[in-house]
Amino acid sequence: LGKFQLTGIPPAPRGVPQVEVGFDIDANGIVNVTAKDLGTGKEQKIEIKSGSGLADEEVERMVKDAEAHADDDRRQRDLVEARNEAENAAYQADKQLEELGDSVDESAKENIQAAIVDVRGSLESEDAGEIRAKTEALQTAFHQVSEQMYAAAQAQAADGASAGNGAAADDSSPEGEEEVVDAEVVDGEESR
Missing domain, CATH: 2.60.34.10 (Substrate Binding Domain Of DNAk; Chain A, domain 1)
Structure with a gap:
């Protein structure tokens, strides 16, 4: 137009x-x-x-053509959407993998890179289902790595907190009871 x-x-x-x-x-x-x-x-x-x-006959012919090809148009739109989603997922995974660097273990990194290659290879396919399946496999692989990283970060934070609590527990009396000490703070220079 x-x-x-x-x-x-x-x-x-x-x-x-x-x-x-x-x-x-x-x-x-x-x-x-x-x-x-x-x-x-x-x-x-x-x-x-x-x-x-345009003559009325031409307009009517165009409308009929559009109706006849509606299913093909839907399939094509679905295919284009699947390709766009796959391309974006591969791009994001590649970018995040690069940002994470060495914090991702080598086997997980290889799995994600293989999934990225699969997704990019599927972009030439005419099967939207295949493209979506490869995209889901990539997202699943990346989610597993993300979960492992968050679990490791939480475990590290918990270890740090328990180490601090462990030091306080060592100061307690042998019977497991806390000693209560009454003390007064006095400025050391005045008492000399």
């Missing part, structure tokens, strides 16, 4: 730019499309009027 470009957006890492797109169709069949980059405030607009001059 029409094309326009939203220019002047500075380069940014994947997933950072935010573009707000709005579509408005009025009673006269005029389509107004706006796109605004939220970071820079740059905005573009286009107005598409119904001056295409």
Whole structure:
């Protein structure tokens, strides 16, 4: 129906730019499309009027074609969504694996890297189910590593807390009863 470009957006890492797109169709069949980059405030607009001059027969044929291909369109949309999810999952896992570095044990790192390779290999597939299965396998592998890391961090925190409690327990009397000491603090310089 029409094309326009939203220019002047500075380069940014994947997933950072935010573009707000709005579509408005009025009673006269005029389509107004706006796109605004939220970071820079740059905005573009286009107005598409119904001056295409299509005959009623052509419009009806197009509607029938659209209905006939609706299932294919749904499958294609599902495939594209699966590919996008898989690509994002692989990107995020790769990025997080790099950030975690040596804190992930080597076998877990190899499992995740193999799952990333599987996901990226499945992107060429035409089977959305296969792509989603590989994506879930990657997410499961990464969740297991995350759980292990959190468990290790909690265990380390618990060990630190019990070591502090253990030192206090050693100061107690042999019978296990606490000694009560009454003391008064006196400034040492005045008493000399």
